Amino acid sequence: MTVDSWFSNYVSENINIDSKKSTGARNSRNWLTSNIKDLSQRNEKNLELYSGSEFALKMGSFARKTQIRPLDDVDQMIIFSAKGSTANLDTPQWNQVFINV
Numbered sequence: 720m721t722v723d724s725w726f727s728n729y730v731s732e733n734i735n736i737d738s739k740k741s742t743g744a745r746n747s748r749n750w751l752t753s754n755i756k757d758l759s760q761r762n763e764k765n766l767e768l769y770s771g772s773e774f775a776l777k778m779g780s781f782a783r784k785t786q787i788r789p790l791d792d793v794d795q796m797i798i799f800s801a802k803g804s805t806a807n808l809d810t811p812q813w814n815q816v817f818i819n820v
Contacts, residue, residue, distance in 0.1 A: 734787045741790070744781060748793050755797060769798040 720728075752775045759768045768774040779794030780786040807817045 736786055736788060736790045741781075744790055744793050748777070748795060752795070752797075767800040767802060769800055774798045 755766075756768065756774070759766045774797060776796040776798065777794075778796055779792070781790070781793045804818055804820045806819070810816060
């Protein structure tokens with residue numbers, strides 16, 4: 720076995736995600752996003768999404784197409800409307816931002 724064939728075999732067996740699993744994960748993510756959007760449209764008072772064109776941000780290794788086995792999560796951020804909320808951004812530490820709803 721050559722180094723190239725060993726490497727190709729290793730990548731296909733240990734790193735690359737099966738296309739059926741990728742398709743299933745993508746379909747699941749799209750289903751969830753669609754249901755959140757539908758719920759927001761039916762009950763706008765209690766669940767208002769960001770009014771921009773993208774209320775769902777695809778994130779993480781799956782979105783970047785750099786995921787490796789096992790495919791065990793798909794990262795996504797759902798953005799809601801701030802609707803009069805304020806944030807205290809003048810804090811000495813980056814991880815101590817408080818949002819007042």
